[in-house]
Amino acid sequence: MTPQHHLRGVLLASIACILWGISGVAASTLFKLNPHVTALWLTQVRMITAGIILLVLGQLIGVKPFEIWRQKATGLRVISYGLLGLVPVQLCYFEAVKFGNAPIATIIQFLGPFIISIYFLLFKHVIPTRPEMGGMLLAFVGTLLIVTHGHLNSLAISPVVLFWGGLSAIGVATNTLIPRPLLPKFGAVSVTGWGLLVAGICLNIFGPVWQDHVTLSWAGWSMIGIIIVFGTVIPFLMFAHALGYILPTTASLLDAFEPLSATVFSVMFLSVQLTKYDLVGGALVILAVMALSLNGHQMLRLIRRFRMKTD
Template identity: 40%
Template sequence: MEKSSNLRQRGIILAIAGPLLWGFSGIAAQYLFTVDQVSPQWLVGIRMLGAGVLLLGFGYLTQPHSMLTLWHQPRAIGALLIFSFIGMLPAQLTYFMAIKYSNAATATILQFLSPVLIILYFALRQWRRPRGIDLLSMALALLGTFLLVTHGQLTRLSISPTGLVWGLLTALSTAIYTIFPRKLLREFGAVPVVGWSMLLGGCGFLPFALRQPAHLNLPGLATVAFVVVFGTLFAYLFILQSLRFIAPTVTSLLGAFEPLTSTILTVLIFQVQFGWPEAVGTLLILATTGLQALPLHPKNFTK
């Protein structure tokens, strides 16, 4: 019993550590955009290429026989290429663009609208009416988004229209990369699929990645390294390892530490005003994740 309890505690710690690192990564990205004038395209390219190489390296060390299996099946190769450029790449780009044109907290919170889009997708695909809990989730998400982006006032937006658009596109792209690779993940495992998709998707931004920003100094390079190593590689591995000890439903719920971390740090570091309408809106959006936890919609944690 004690051993089981210790393993569960380990899983919970890992499931919290991953989102915390994602939250810190968003703040680091906002710092790079505002202080070092780094472009989102450059950071996306560096992040995906770096994390892809590191993930594949980790895979070759821990499961060498499964890393190339995917490349022996033409259908799987086609699915991987589609996922890399239609799922993974847009999810990375829209998230960083949303941070640039709003802030890390708003971008991360709007990303959590993706469960609502997943609900709509499955309802349309299976041609069935959403459950009552699904309708409640959508209502809470819409109300939460309204409070978050308008400060509770109908006549104005509290963020730029560009930031709002990129934030909504982040939710859409997150829903796509959550739904699309389910078969690939079941057949080949998470590390090969995510590692190869990051590397391939990053190649799409290779022209940007090869141009180092002129204003990037040593602290800036250290921040970039943090985004790649801790905010991507370790965050993902922590989430993956947590699934060995606790249920996916628990891991999904603990993902709320990401927007909470981003919100607190955004207010403290960048002095962004975050009043009660935004706080209530955030809680309403995060509540949709809790409502959908049983049963949990497919989630692959490829942030």
């Protein structure tokens, strides 16, 4: 691997994470432009549209997306990935954005890697390493600062935001673990495309997307376009391509650009006011995830072991 290839991978992953952060800001803007837009409706539109785009692209580049349905086990895993992975990581995230703001929602969701560590501790009896324990402590202190602003007897953010943000963090964990066995054989484009499409269609059980007569201005449709194209399809393709040049551990470190970009653009364009507790707490959470990523080889071994047991 040449330095040029490594630099290309770093740039692709960094831009992808920045775009994911901008996606949350665009969603926050849309909710402010039109209070009638619900997180459920936006998630349905995003998932179905982005899923179709990815599957069409997959067919055009020859990855044969329909192969994944030839076996019952792989089909069921795709459905599980969509419902248990993508729904919480996207719907719950948008709910947290709607009731709070993009920076706080993104920072809480950023706790996802620690959910994975806790999962392995409780169900696989794998004791975290010292760096992981230190990272968990940092993340706990950072989250505590954000949630209480230093006043332990009261909450500084709405419990609703904390609830939806916590579910989205769990979604990050399930979104990481469930599709792992499928990726080597079927590729990220097919797996993610079907996961998005299945999840988006199933969400219609709770409220058919065509029954919500949402009237949007050109600015509103522009935000939806940004969320789908620049906040879903393009960053996903860029991040998947970046993994061909850099290690997953490096990519995990670059994930820090997502909460940073959500914070910067929210302050710049939405005039979101963040306290010193939010900034310090957010910085501690980001440092904690980076500490965990630096010990990423251990995490990768755990995920591979988990995948072997579930095959």
